[in-house]
Amino acid sequence: MSLVVRAPSQTAAPRRRNVKLGRIIVRYVFLIAVLIFAVFPFLWTLAIALTDKTAGGSIYNFPASLFPKAITFHNFADVYRTFSLGKYIWNSVSITGMTIIGTLLVSALAAYPLARFRFPGKGIIFAVIIATLVLPGETTFIVNTLTLKKMGLLGTHLGVVLPTVAAAFGIFLMRQAFLSIPQALLEAARLDGAGELTILTRIMLPLSVPSLAALGIFTLVGTWNAYFWPMLALSGAPDAVPLSVAVLKLKGQFNYDPFNIAAGSIIMMIPVLLVFLAAQKLFMRGMEGAVK
């Protein structure tokens, strides 16, 4: 009886295994196809950036352009010198640095009472901050340029930074971090006579470092990459633009050198790529999307 039952299953098992193996192969073929789609433009740009342009040839010389024969870092030095890339790198660093500091400061300050205090109007303020997530922003950039102009900040880094630092994402992220800190710790500090600012800087913030780091990293990547707003706010100050704006401007120049543009692009991409690789898990948690 048992033999009869087992016999067909024994012949079926290897076939099923083959089918399974086939499925896995199909899966990987598909995954690799998507991989090529995702990273190909980046890899090609890297190849162009590393190509020795003195040997002649164009970036459209396939397949040689995809697999450079001689590798050189000359393009990086060349673009840094001829396009005064240092200036734009500094602009990017300045804007990004100010945005990170501003975002962390404003978010942490706002999150503290929302997490820890009872006060009239708390519910309304909550609703107001949530509303910013769904409000239409189609005309915001027009009015903000007018406002900044009136404040005399249009064309300055501070003008780029100010409108972006207060956002629901950061405030809620920090509030959540503060909520998880035991109340007993705060009570003990208050009994010891600590003021609220001391509690915030000595207890809340040190215990929220992971959240602060997460917020800092998201802000860094977002600000470093931002194009439209800095382009608009700095349209009257071409020397103050960040790399993201400068790279496109360089590309728009007549007679531009594609090898140098590629090198400039890679220079701009590297910090973000390093941060992303170091903090992959943070991005893979999908936190950003939750409140966008």
Add this chain to the structure above:
Amino acid sequence: MARSQPLGIKPPKPNAPRARYSLRDTLLSYGFLAPALILLTLFTFYPLAYGSYLGFTEYGGARFAQGLAPKWIGLENFRTLAADPLFLTALGNSVKYLVIVPVLQLASLSVAVLVNKNLPGMAFFRAAYYIPVVTSISLAAVMWDWVYNKEGTLNWALGAVRLIPEGSFFGWLNNEQTAFWAVMLVTFWRGFGYYMVLYLAGLQGIPAELEEAAVLDGANSWKRFWSITVPLMKPTILLCSLLSTIAALRVLEEVLVLTNGGPLNSTYTALMYVYSKAFQGFNFDYGLASAAGLVVAVVALLLSVVNFRLFRESDGGES
């Protein structure tokens, strides 16, 4: 959606007994909140109110140069928009851009399902798929412009497999038949990793037993995808479709950096119109631009409602 809780977007509990508020706590609270509230008011709420007002005014050009205040003209701007073929083209293109939503969502969900297996290399694929998301739009423009060039990789690859004869190569961004779709592909490229991550978070919530039971019942992966994954992921799909719909309707950056609306306005979108009227050329018109922005906002709102309705109806139909 599943993530909204960890971030704590839940409103605080109403204070159970009506105890009196302490003055000290109230003052401290508003002191701490002040920077955020001032910045939000100045750069988020005021622009919304003032921008809406500008939509009903004449403001810009000579009037602006002379320092005169906006002049109320009622619905005049909207009449101008309705009669402007460029605006109608732009709005049409933005609505046409919605084609990307189902394609992008289906692709992202499928990719998420593919990388959600416990097989070697999955973490690598996930990270690699996310790289376009952390790539600046300006770098995307540099790279894709080369890909789409007349002599670029796309033509070369298609020529190599004989899909395009060697002599008839063309620049994909310079051709009015292809530019729109070429721009959309860049949006797709930058988006699928982003939505994949959101779907991955949702997929963690599907119990493995359900999947295993379906396998034992002989359901193939196609069937499992449509009868288990999709129904159970409905909340995440709704959220992602909503985000994607609004983003598609508001598409601007891709157009600005890749084609600037051309060729022959084939990629000219509604927000491109807003931006262009307000900032490009000498005859800038803040009033008309704001009115156009309001139209886009209203369309976005209507589409969000439709999105919700569609999902609720398909929900009811199944149960």
